[in-house]
Amino acid sequence: MFDSPSKLALGLFTGIVFGFLLQKGRVAKFKVIVGQFLFKDWTVVKMMGTAVVVGAVGVYALVAADMASLHIRPALFGGVLLGAVCFGVGMAILGYCPGTSVAGCGEGRRDAMVGVLGMFAGAALYVALYEQLAPAVKSLGDWGQITLPEVTRTSPWLWVTLLVAGGGAALLYDRWERRKTSAFSPSLPERARAQHSAALSFSKESQRVYDPRNGPDRRHCRAVISNRRR
Amino acid sequence: MANPLTMKSWSPYVAGAGIGLLSWFAFASADHPIGVTTAFENSAALVEKAAVPEVEQTNDYFAKKKAEGKPPRIDWEWMLVIGVFIGAILGSTLSGDRGSAVVPPLWRWRFGDSVFKRLVVAFVAGALMMFGARLAQGCTSGHGISWTLQLAVSSWIFIIVAFGVGTATVWAIYGKEGAQHV
Numbered sequence: 001m002f003d004s005p006s007k008l009a010l011g012l013f014t015g016i017v018f019g020f021l022l023q024k025g026r027v028a029k030f031k032v033i034v035g036q037f038l039f040k041d042w043t044v045v046k047m048m049g050t051a052v053v054v055g056a057v058g059v060y061a062l063v064a065a066d067m068a069s070l071h072i073r074p075a076l077f078g079g080v081l082l083g084a085v086c087f088g089v090g091m092a093i094l095g096y097c098p099g100t101s102v103a104g105c106g107e108g109r110r111d112a113m114v115g116v117l118g119m120f121a122g123a124a125l126y127v128a129l130y131e132q133l134a135p136a137v138k139s140l141g142d143w144g145q146i147t148l149p150e151v152t153r154t155s156p157w158l159w160v161t162l163l164v165a166g167g168g169a170a171l172l173y174d175r176w177e178r179r180k181t182s183a184f185s186p187s188l189p190e191r192a193r194a195q196h197s198a199a200l201s202f203s204k205e206s207q208r209v210y211d212p213r214n215g216p217d218r219r220h221c222r223a224v225i226s227n228r229r230r
Numbered sequence: 231m232a233n234p235l236t237m238k239s240w241s242p243y244v245a246g247a248g249i250g251l252l253s254w255f256a257f258a259s260a261d262h263p264i265g266v267t268t269a270f271e272n273s274a275a276l277v278e279k280a281a282v283p284e285v286e287q288t289n290d291y292f293a294k295k296k297a298e299g300k301p302p303r304i305d306w307e308w309m310l311v312i313g314v315f316i317g318a319i320l321g322s323t324l325s326g327d328r329g330s331a332v333v334p335p336l337w338r339w340r341f342g343d344s345v346f347k348r349l350v351v352a353f354v355a356g357a358l359m360m361f362g363a364r365l366a367q368g369c370t371s372g373h374g375i376s377w378t379l380q381l382a383v384s385s386w387i388f389i390i391v392a393f394g395v396g397t398a399t400v401w402a403i404y405g406k407e408g409a410q411h412v
Binding site: 008010014015016019020023024025027035039047051055058068070073075084088090091092097099100101103106119130137143149156189 | 234238239240242243245246247248249250252253254255256257258259260261262263264266267270271273274275277278289290291294303304305306307308309310311312313314315316317318319320321322325327328329330331333334335336337348349351352353354355356357358359360361362363365366367368369370371374375376377378379381382383384385386387388389391392393394395396397398399400401404408409412
């Protein structure tokens with residue numbers, strides 16, 4: 001019924017970091033997920049792409065060093081195709097995917113909370129219909145646990161290299177398009193707020209400087225005089 | 231530079247690279263890819279078993295999963311889902327980026343501001359999404375990240391089809407004009 005406590009603790013820790021990253025990456029938001037599908041906001045693709053590229057390098061290195069093993073699900077094509085269609089429609093309407101629904105709950109989003117209840121109902125339906133579904137799905141084709149390197153009989157490192165090269169090219173293109181991105185670039189509302197508070201403090205400062213009740217402001221006078229001299 | 235923990239958002243590249251590194255950690259520490267939806271299936275199965283005990287005999291699911299060595303249980307992944315919830319609370323509380331709004335602006339523009347309508351549709355869509363994820367044996371985290379990075383054929387097919395269908399659905403619902411309201 002339960003994994004060992006240390007494994008449960010590891011899972012919890014991994015989950016907390018995962019949820020934190022999803023939240024900071026802004027993908028636990030309806031507008032970001034739907035914005036991706038509308039090609040207005042590329043956050044989801046950028047984030048998933050980076051995760052896959054970085055992850056592939058490390059995981060294949062771990063496997064090569066015999067420190068981990070691959071975990072591939074069998075390619076049941078009927079299940080994958082039908083599932084992907086249901087999944088795509090559901091995700092597009094809900095505006096969250098399963099992981100980001102849970103993260104959206106953590107962010108306090110009510111529609112994500114109801115979405116998670118729905119997800120639970122969907123899982124229950126799957127379990128209840130499993131007897132009928134499993135053989136039907138299997139009859140549509142089971143290609144086993146296959147990976148791209150196995151199918152093409154090439155080295156996995158060829159694929160990892162391709163991923164890194166593709167990711168690097170996409171990153172360069174993105175940089176070239178928007179020069180001023182920094183590693184932790186603030187979002188647009190944050191930039192607007194910063195500008196607003198800067199403007200506010202500037203206007204407060206000038207009110208203070210020009211208010212006759214405060215008398216002459218030394219620093220300001222000095223600045224004005226030095227400007228005149230120039 | 232401002233404190234990254236209290237920032238509302240990180241660059242998607244930084245957050246994505248973090249998830250990539252986290253998957254190394256998950257493989258190295260627990261020998262487990264990061265996924266979310268299997269835990270939902272396990273919970274649903276456990277609840278069904280608790281509510282209707284004879285289901286264990288009548289529904290083939292339980293015998294099959296036992297034979298596969300994967301009976302429904304509270305496992306690493308189950309705790310991961312709890313962790314995602316806690317992590318998102320932490321992240322959003324530190325930056326104050328919390329939202330209780332039920333109806334997103336784009337939805338309101340298209341369907342009006344009925345809370346009831348949004349929640350009913352969210353429930354049905356959530357159910358459909360999870361049903362699809364279990365049919366395909368994975369979601370955006372499982373197939374989309376954890377198995378694509380292992381170069382699994384099924385996952386690349388899943389994510390391309392799922393995002394293709396998602397794109398078509400969103401364009402069918404909101405159209406070109408919707409893109410102006412995101």
